[in-house]
Amino acid sequence: MQALKSELAAKLAARQGREGQVEARVRQFSNTWRQRASASGGTLDAQLSYTSPQAAQQNFSIRGLTMASLQEGPQEVLAFSVGGANQALRSVNIEPGLSENEIVSRFDRALMPSGIGVKLGENGELVFSTSEAAWANVRDSLSVRGSGIRYPTGQMSRVRTDAEPPAIAPEEWHTGDTEALRATLQQVVQALAQLQAARSAVSLALAQATGRVARAQPVQVKVSMDTLAENFTEKASQPGYESLLAISSALVGISRERVVALLGLD
Numbered sequence: 261m262q263a264l265k266s267e268l269a270a271k272l273a274a275r276q277g278r279e280g281q282v283e284a285r286v287r288q289f290s291n292t293w294r295q296r297a298s299a300s301g302g303t304l305d306a307q308l309s310y311t312s313p314q315a316a317q318q319n320f321s322i323r324g325l326t327m328a329s330l331q332e333g334p335q336e337v338l339a340f341s342v343g344g345a346n347q348a349l350r351s352v353n354i355e356p357g358l359s360e361n362e363i364v365s366r367f368d369r370a371l372m373p374s375g376i377g378v379k380l381g382e383n384g385e386l387v388f389s390t391s392e393a394a395w396a397n398v399r400d401s402l403s404v405r406g407s408g409i410r411y412p413t414g415q416m417s418r419v420r421t422d423a424e425p426p427a428i429a430p431e432e433w434h435t436g437d438t439e440a441l442r443a444t445l446q447q448v449v450q451a452l453a454q455l456q457a458a459r460s461a462v463s464l465a466l467a468q469a470t471g472r473v474a475r476a477q478p479v480q481v482k483v484s485m486d487t488l489a490e491n492f493t494e495k496a497s498q499p500g501y502e503s504l505l506a507i508s509s510a511l512v513g514i515s516r517e518r519v520v521a522l523l524g525l526d
Contacts, residue, residue, distance in 0.1 A: 321385065
């Protein structure tokens with residue numbers, strides 16, 4: 261990606277490179293980004309957050325279900341369903357006087373068996389989450405039935421959800437004209453900073469795992485983990501697409517198998 265940044269800057273400065281080279285770099289990174297979930301063993305989410313041992317999550321909101329609407333009005337029982345009419349309903353009792361944290365807690369407890377977590381967002385909003393693997397099913401089947409206050413009585417209604425946008429969106433990187441190149445360069449610079457943060461998070465996780473192995477395993481295991489961490493750091497610090505590939509390779513080889521086990525050591 262560092263090479264892409266340099267080529268974009270050169271093209272903007274009218275120092276033309278080989279025809280189609282910038283476009284090829286964008287396609288190359290787009291392909292790498294599309295393979296993020298499988299390449300990372302499901303531990304690197306669309307926000308470039310390292311989630312092991314938990315599977316990568318997709319955050320989303322439910323239209324019309326705001327904290328203000330839940331804190332206003334009379335009592336109502338909201339029944340949720342995921343996966344169709346034959347699935348068990350998960351009920352949330354909303355009543356006057358509940359705090360934001362109490363509302364979040366009730367939603368989280370009710371929806372947890374359906375694989376949905378709930379937390380309070382930075383701006384006081386409800387943030388729902390589910391695993392990336394389950395997201396399509398949740399998006400297409402999540403329904404709610406109310407008591408006629410916030411939602412209709414007696415029938416399940418499909419809700420409309422909005423997924424949190426990914427941290428990096430290479431499909432929006434265009435190179436057709438000067439304005440597009442300038443916008444793409446700005447997004448690439450931001451993406452480089454986000455990738456650096458992701459590398460740091462993975463490096464920290466590997467270092468923590470190495471430390472726990474050192475306390476629980478013979479010396480030779482510690483040596484191999486130290487070597488692994490050093491190799492990862494060396495590769496991930498290199499410019500270009502190798503940095504993202506290093507993250508993916510490390511996560512496939514460690515996070516899904518070894519790190520999950522290592523972090524479970526007491």
